[in-house]
Structure formats: structure tokens, C-alpha cells
Amino acid sequence: MKFFLPFSWLYGGITDIRNWLYNHKKISSFRFEVPMISVGNLTVGGTGKTPHIEHLIRFLQNHFSIATLSRGYGRKTKGVLLAHPQTSSTEIGDEPMQFYEKFGKNIIVSVGEERALAIPYILHDHPEVNLILLDDAFQHRPVQPDVNILLTDYKRLFYNDHPFPVGRLRERRHSAKRADIILVTKCQKNLSENEQQNIIQNIQKYNAHAPVFFTYFDYAKPSSLFLKKKTCSKNVALVSAIAQPKHFESDMKLLFDVHHHFSFPDHYFFSERDLQSFLDFLEKNPDFDLICTEKDAVKLREMHVPEAFENRFFSVGIEVCFIQKEVAFQEYIQEKLQKRILQIQGN
Numbered sequence: 001m002k003f004f005l006p007f008s009w010l011y012g013g014i015t016d017i018r019n020w021l022y023n024h025k026k027i028s029s030f031r032f033e034v035p036m037i038s039v040g041n042l043t044v045g046g047t048g049k050t051p052h053i054e055h056l057i058r059f060l061q062n063h064f065s066i067a068t069l070s071r072g073y074g075r076k077t078k079g080v081l082l083a084h085p086q087t088s089s090t091e092i093g094d095e096p097m098q099f100y101e102k103f104g105k106n107i108i109v110s111v112g113e114e115r116a117l118a119i120p121y122i123l124h125d126h127p128e129v130n131l132i133l134l135d136d137a138f139q140h141r142p143v144q145p146d147v148n149i150l151l152t153d154y155k156r157l158f159y160n161d162h163p164f165p166v167g168r169l170r171e172r173r174h175s176a177k178r179a180d181i182i183l184v185t186k187c188q189k190n191l192s193e194n195e196q197q198n199i200i201q202n203i204q205k206y207n208a209h210a211p212v213f214f215t216y217f218d219y220a221k222p223s224s225l226f227l228k229k230k231t232c233s234k235n236v237a238l239v240s241a242i243a244q245p246k247h248f249e250s251d252m253k254l255l256f257d258v259h260h261h262f263s264f265p266d267h268y269f270f271s272e273r274d275l276q277s278f279l280d281f282l283e284k285n286p287d288f289d290l291i292c293t294e295k296d297a298v299k300l301r302e303m304h305v306p307e308a309f310e311n312r313f314f315s316v317g318i319e320v321c322f323i324q325k326e327v328a329f330q331e332y333i334q335e336k337l338q339k340r341i342l343q344i345q346g347n
Contacts, residue, residue, distance in 0.1 A: 008166040015163070015171040022141040030116050031144040034123065035064075035131050035340045037333070038145035040138025042158045042175060044168045045243030045266055047151040048185040048320070050095050050295065051217065053133055054102065055320040059330060061106050064131035064337075067122050070096045071136060072111030074267030080112035080121045089298045094241075094267055095135070097298040116142045131337070138178070139170055146340040147333060150179035150210070152203075154187045155247070159202045176206040181332065186247065187216045191323055213322060213329050219255065220317035225297050228311035232289050235259060236314075237281055239292040239300070241268035248293065252316070259288065270296075275303050282312050291316055 021027045037056065041047040057066060072081070072093035081092055083104060089097040092111045100109040108126050112118025115134060122129060134145055152158045158176060161167040176182065182203055191214060200212045222232040236256045240248050241264040249261050260281060262274070278290055289312045292300060297315035305313060322329060 004165045008163045011165070012163040012169075012172045015175070019141070019171070019175060027141070029142050029144050032119050032123075032132075033344050034119075034129065035147075035337050035344075036134055036143070036145045037131070037147040037149065037337075038134040038137040038140075038143075039149045039151065040134075040136050040140075041151045041153075042138070042169050042171055042173070043153065043156060043161060044164065044170060046156075046247075047153045048215075048217070048318075049136055049151060050098065051318045051320050052149070052151060052183065052185070052215070053135055054099070056133055056333075057099075057103050057107060059333075060131060061103070063334075065126075065128045066106075066131050066133060067108035067110055067126065067129045068096065068099050068133045068135060069110050069112060069115055069118055069122065069137075070099075071113055072096055074269065075111065078113070080118045081110065082122070082125060083109040083111075088302055090269065090302075094269075094295045094298055098295050101298055102294075114142075115140055119143065147336045148178055148180045150176055150182045151185050152182065153244075154184050154191075154199075154214075157184070157199065157202070159206060173206050176203070176210075179207055179210045180336065181329070182207065182210045182212045184212065184214045185216075185320075187214045187323060189216050189321075189323070191216075196323070211328070211332060213325055215320050215322050217251070218319045218321050219251065220319060222291055222314035222316050224311060225292075225301050225313040225315055226305065226310040230311040232256075232291065232314045233287060235285070235288045236291045237262065237278075237285075237288060239270075239278060239290055239296055240264070241270070241296050241299075242266055242293055252291065256291065259285070270299055270303065272303075275300075275305070279306070279309055282309055288312075289314055294318070 039049050039053050075093040076090045083100040096109050096111050110122050161169045163169045234257055237260040239262045243266045245263040252258050291314045294315050294317050
């Protein structure tokens with residue numbers, strides 16, 4: 001570990017210089033005439049950005065015409081793309097495809113590596129859009145969000161971590177001061193008030209102004225990938241291509257008898273050989289079913305699963321719940337957005 005410390009200092013120093021250049025307007029950044037909420041983290045992957053964006057969509061879709069903008073990690077395309085009924089996960093990425101499958105009738109789902117170029121494209125094609133949710137954009141300084149939400153995993157809080165390669169931080173801890181709101185994610189439902197206050201005190205060493213909220217995941221009842229009416233077996237194998245597969249496995253073991261876990265790198269696209277491995281397992285274990293995440297379900301649904309096995313593929317959805325103060329969180333968001341709307345109208 002000590003061997004990597006100089007590289008960690010160098011990496012942190014480079015990100016500090018980059019942020020200084022943006023903070024002092026040596027590098028241009030843009031603010032658009034539409035409110036924007038950024039959801040991101042300091043850590044490399046696994047803090048729960050996707051379910052938290054979905055939570056924001058559910059909360060705000062009746063008040064705004066929403067577009068989501070993601071980079072589209074893992075996709076096989078480049079440039080700006082807007083999802084449509086013929087879109088596949090290989091074109092826009094697994095997480096944006098998940099947004100589209102769940103909310104595509106009510107929102108615009110888009111991808112683009114350069115957000116500053118993608119935003120005018122979205123607004124040109126959809127002038128009705130009056131709120132953009134920026135996915136994983138805490139480090140994307142060319143665009144200035146109106147609400148900057150920072151997520152930090154309860155199991156790996158940013159103030160206990162270090163910049164790459166010693167730890168998993170993308171920037172030094174003090175970069176948390178850019179956040180308007182900080183969410184501590186993946187908490188235990190019964191996280192004590194004392195522990196919450198201890199975490200808040202540690203966070204405030206790096207950001208004293210942002211309100212801190214605590215969330216946990218609640219898992220929905222498994223649903224069939226291919227709409228076959230069947231209850232999922234208690235005996236299952238897991239399939240995941242996510243950043244924190246061990247957390248998913250431990251959570252599923254509380255609900256099912258997990259006998260195997262087919263684990264792949266984050267954003268991995270399954271091959272026909274992978275699918276055959278799943279089918280071979282199910283054939284050898286006729287009383288077992290397969291459970292995957294919603295993010296992985298969008299990719300499996302695009303593969304040719306033999307009809308005889310269709311009713312044995314399930315996905316489990318995640319819902320974000322607040323330990324307390326959800327109303328305060330919503331009111332804070334609405335206040336910040338309303339302030340920005342008044343600014344735009346005054347221009």
C-alpha cells in the first residue's frame with residue numbers, strides 16, 4: 001500500500017489542479033437556461049446513482065418535463081443519442097436503457113459523452129424539457145448544475161477513503177465541498193441517531209453547508225423478465241454485472257437460498273456463451289430460478305432465451321427509502337429549482 005501512496009498524491013494533485021482551473025474560470029464551464037440536477041459521487045462506482053435518479057424521476061415527473069443525460073458507459077456507440085422504441089442497450093448503455101424501459105413514456109432518455117454538447121441537442125429536439133437530470137456528473141465540470149447531489153456509500157464513506165490507486169476516490173475528499181446535498185446510501189434501516197450524527201460531523205469537516213440525508217434500499221418482489229406468470233423459487237442463482245456484486249449477493253441471501261453467483265465486471269454485456277452457462281445451470285437444477293438486477297435484465301431481455309426457460313428468469317428492483325426527513329429533502333430540491341426558475345425567467 002505504501003508503494004502506491006506517491007501515485008495517490010500525484011493523482012489527487014492532478015484533480016486539484018483541474019478543479020482549481022474550473023473554480024477560477026481558467027477553463028470554461030456552461031450554465032444553461034434550464035434547471036439541472038447532478039447525481040454523482042467521489043468514489044469509483046457502486047454508490048447507487050441509478051436508483052437515486054429513479055427516485056428523483058418519480059418525485060419530479062409530475063412537476064417537470066424531464067430528460068436524463070448519461071454518458072452511457074459500456075455502449076457500442078459514440079456521440080449524442082436519444083432513446084426511442086427501437087433502441088437497444090448496446091446503443092445507449094444498460095443504465096440509460098433501464099431508465100427508458102421504466103420511464104420512457106414520460107421522460108426523455110439521452111446519452112452523450114460531452115454533456116455541454118448534448119444539452120443543446122436535447123433542447124433542440126425537445127423544447128418542452130424544463131429539467132435535466134445529469135447522471136454521474138459530479139466530476140463533469142464543463143456543465144454547472146443547479147443542484148449538485150453527492151452520494152457516499154455507508155459501507156465506504158468518502159472521508160475514510162483515499163484517491164486512486166490507494167483507494168477508490170476520483171478526487172480528494174475536500175472536493176465534497178461542491179455538493180449542495182449529500183446522501184449517505186445503502187444504510188441499515190435501523191441506523192441509530194447517534195451514528196447518523198457521527199457521520200454528519202465527519203462529513204461537515206469537508207462540507208459544512210450541505211444538508212445530509214440517509215437512505216437505504218428496499219427490494220421489490222422479483223418479476224419475470226419475459227412476463228410469464230410464475231412465482232420465483234426460493235432456490236436461486238444470481239447474475240450481476242455491477243460495481244458492488246458482494247453487496248447484492250449478501251442482500252439476496254437474506255431473501256433467498258443463493259446457490260451460485262454469476263458475477264461479471266460492471267456494465268458487462270453478456271455473450272451467447274454466458275447465456276449458455278446460465279441455461280446449463282438451470283437445466284441441471286430444475287427447481288432453481290435465476291435472479292438478476294434490473295440493470296442486467298435489460299441486456300438479458302435482448303438475448304434469445306429458449307421459451308422453455310423464459311419463466312425461470314427474474315429481476316429484482318430497488319427502491320430508495322429515506323430513514324427520515326424525506327419531505328425535507330424534497331422541499332430542499334424544490335426550493336433550489338424554484339430559485340433557478342425565477343432566475344431564468346428574470347433574464
